[in-house]
Amino acid sequence: ADGKIIAGGAFTTYRNSAANYMVRLNADGSRDTTFNSACTSSVGFGGSVNALAIASNGKIVAGGTFSSYNGSNSNKIAQLTVNGCLDSSFVLGTGFNNTVNAVRIDGNGKIIVGGGFTIYNGNSVIGMVRLNADGSRDTTFNAASTGGFNSSVNAVALQADGKIIAGGA
Numbered sequence: 001a002d003g004k005i006i007a008g009g010a011f012t013t014y015r016n017s018a019a020n021y022m023v024r025l026n027a028d029g030s031r032d033t034t035f036n037s038a039c040t041s042s043v044g045f046g047g048s049v050n051a052l053a054i055a056s057n058g059k060i061v062a063g064g065t066f067s068s069y070n071g072s073n074s075n076k077i078a079q080l081t082v083n084g085c086l087d088s089s090f091v092l093g094t095g096f097n098n099t100v101n102a103v104r105i106d107g108n109g110k111i112i113v114g115g116g117f118t119i120y121n122g123n124s125v126i127g128m129v130r131l132n133a134d135g136s137r138d139t140t141f142n143a144a145s146t147g148g149f150n151s152s153v154n155a156v157a158l159q160a161d162g163k164i165i166a167g168g169a
Helices: none
Strands: 005-008 022-025 049-054 060-064 077-080 100-105 111-115 128-131 153-158 164-168
Touching: 005 049, 005 060, 060 100, 060 111, 111 153, 111 164
Parallel strands: 049 100, 100 153
Antiparallel strands: 005 022, 049 060, 060 077, 100 111, 111 128, 153 164
């Protein structure tokens, strides 16, 4: 909403300074140096960021290959506050057992996650899961009830009627 750009990927620098897989830019492309500066640590992600989504409250959900953010456990998914610090209200437990490739937030604030995973926090969720805003699994959504996807989900889109479209391998 403020015109700033959040970029994630496999990069570790932006304009010759450490970025560790994610950076927030001002509208002119310069680095927003206020992002992550208030956090207790600013080491960034411990692996690539494959997907980003911004909730209506400004919180940022990131998914990827990482297992930590700023030194804290964030197994393949993390929710950050508006200023880039890890959101402690988002509790993921053991997280995902494999890569997260897609993240979308629906109109109810629920987070649809797609990837190459088969487990989220000890539960079978083959390729896709929907999380509540606090990181807990939404048990009313079960894409794995009939075996789930047989390979990685790489893209997720939401239709106006609330239906989910998934694409992948």
